[in-house]
Amino acid sequence: MSVLGWRVAVGSDDAGFEYKTRILSDLDEDSRVGLVVDLGVRANEHTAYPHVASAAGRLIQTNQADRALLICGTGLGMAIAANKLQRVRAVTAHDSYSVERSVLSNNAQVLCIGQRVIGLEVARRLVREWLGYQFDPDSPSAAKIAAIEDDLA
Numbered sequence: 001m002s003v004l005g006w007r008v009a010v011g012s013d014d015a016g017f018e019y020k021t022r023i024l025s026d027l028d029e030d031s032r033v034g035l036v037v038d039l040g041v042r043a044n045e046h047t048a049y050p051h052v053a054s055a056a057g058r059l060i061q062t063n064q065a066d067r068a069l070l071i072c073g074t075g076l077g078m079a080i081a082a083n084k085l086q087r088v089r090a091v092t093a094h095d096s097y098s099v100e101r102s103v104l105s106n107n108a109q110v111l112c113i114g115q116r117v118i119g120l121e122v123a124r125r126l127v128r129e130w131l132g133y134q135f136d137p138d139s140p141s142a143a144k145i146a147a148i149e150d151d152l153a
């Protein structure tokens with residue numbers, strides 16, 4: 001997190017557009033968030049999820065964003081596509097505990113959610129919770145993340 005707060009990239013395909021729109025306004029009102037980058041899609045735009053996920057992953061790789069939130073029908077394709085990029089750790093999570101561990105255990109920068117899987121209010125709550133977690137680089141989990149990165153080097 002920068003001194004100004006989280007820099008969050010947000011993207012969806014057309015299957016995630018409704019939730020993206022609602023959650024973008026939540027992020028705008030969240031004092032923990034310093035910058036929001038909307039990667040689309042916009043209304044009546046039909047960019048397929050791999051392209052949106054790649055754009056988000058590149059922002060993470062180049063340290064232009066701390067976190068990315070990606071929403072498609074299931075949250076699955078977005079995670080698969082984002083994880084193709086080195087040093088990007090993306091997860092699909094639809095419950096509170098998994099969202100917590102995605103950050104505290106896995107240091108995942110990218111959370112993927114499925115609009116067709118969970119209700120809007122649950123999605124909004126999970127995003128609120130997600131922003132409250134920060135990976136501890138001194139925790140025992142850090143060596144496991146390093147092992148993932150070493151395998152990719």
Ligand SMILES: O=C[C@H](O)[C@H](O)COP(=O)(O)O
Binds near residue numbers: 013015077
């Ligand atoms: O993981 C993929 C997403 O759920 C996407 O929104 C829908 O993909 P499909 O149109 O290929 O089913």
